[in-house]
Amino acid sequence: MENEHIRADGVEVTGYADMAQTYHVSSVPQTVVNETHVFVGAGPETMLLKHVQEAAADPKPAPAGGLIV
Amino acid sequence: MALITDDVAAQLKAEFANMASPVRLAVFSAALADPESEQVKRLVEELAALEPKITALSYNFVLDKEKVAELGIQRIPAIAVLGAEKDYGIRLYGLPSGYEFGTLIDTILDVSSEKSGLSDATKATLAEVKEPVHIQVFSTPT
Numbered sequence: 001m002e003n004e005h006i007r008a009d010g011v012e013v014t015g016y017a018d019m020a021q022t023y024h025v026s027s028v029p030q031t032v033v034n035e036t037h038v039f040v041g042a043g044p045e046t047m048l049l050k051h052v053q054e055a056a057a058d059p060k061p062a063p064a065g066g067l068i069v
Numbered sequence: 070m071a072l073i074t075d076d077v078a079a080q081l082k083a084e085f086a087n088m089a090s091p092v093r094l095a096v097f098s099a100a101l102a103d104p105e106s107e108q109v110k111r112l113v114e115e116l117a118a119l120e121p122k123i124t125a126l127s128y129n130f131v132l133d134k135e136k137v138a139e140l141g142i143q144r145i146p147a148i149a150v151l152g153a154e155k156d157y158g159i160r161l162y163g164l165p166s167g168y169e170f171g172t173l174i175d176t177i178l179d180v181s182s183e184k185s186g187l188s189d190a191t192k193a194t195l196a197e198v199k200e201p202v203h204i205q206v207f208s209t210p211t
Contacts, residue, residue, distance in 0.1 A: 001157045001159075001179065001180070001183070001184075001185040002185050002187060002191075002192050002195040002196065003195045003196060003198050003202075004158075005198055005199065005200060005201050005202055006158065006195065006198060006201075006202040006203075006204065007141075007157075007158025007159070007160070007201075007202070007203055007204070008158060008159055008160070008203075008204040008205075008206070009143075009159075009160045009161070009162055009203070009204070009205045009206070010159075010160070010161045010162065010169070010172055010176075010206050010208065011162045011163055011205055011206065011207050011208070012161075012162065012163025012164055012165065012166075012169050012208055012209065012210060013163065013207045013208065013209060014163065014164070014209050014210060015105065015146075015163050015164060016144065016162070016163065019207070020207070023205070023207065025207045028207055028208045028209050029206055029207060029208045030206070030207045031204065031205070031206050031207075032204075032205045032207070033202060033203070033204050033205075034201075034202060034203055035203070045187060045188060045191050046191070048204075049191050049194055049195070052195070052198065052202050052204065053194065053198070055202055056198045056199070056200040056202050057200075
């Protein structure tokens, strides 16, 4: 809501076994930013912010629909 | 039978009574491909029936290709939580049951208030982001 470049999905992953597999979701909540920046658990606001900043600064384009971990 | 019980409906009505701006809930389903997605459509329509400021917009994931593309919907069931005019890029995928039902309600209230609830420091830092960022939060119903 604070920046038009940022979009956010909440995914209830039970119905999407393919996504759980693609993103290696084993513990929840798991947050994935631009396919590459991952953290597990309900971290503080600052942790999400750090991952958003790193992902935005990352020159690698996010692979379409895929994942590199 | 209604998905939202009378007790819950009464609580929700009280919460929605303070909504500032209208909210549109664009729900994407497909009865044939995913019968479960019809449940989400029903849930969204029941929510909209509780509060005049909430509008349900029902789309078929297979047939309404233009809307699917416009809102960038990837799979179903999906709910795009939209402001009266603005799309903040918020999408909820899957069944909004258990804890996720609370997430849906909180998201509606946040969008209605046009306030993210983030700290001023976080907002200032986020304002500097110029590149596309896509956040995905995975959860399970607990």
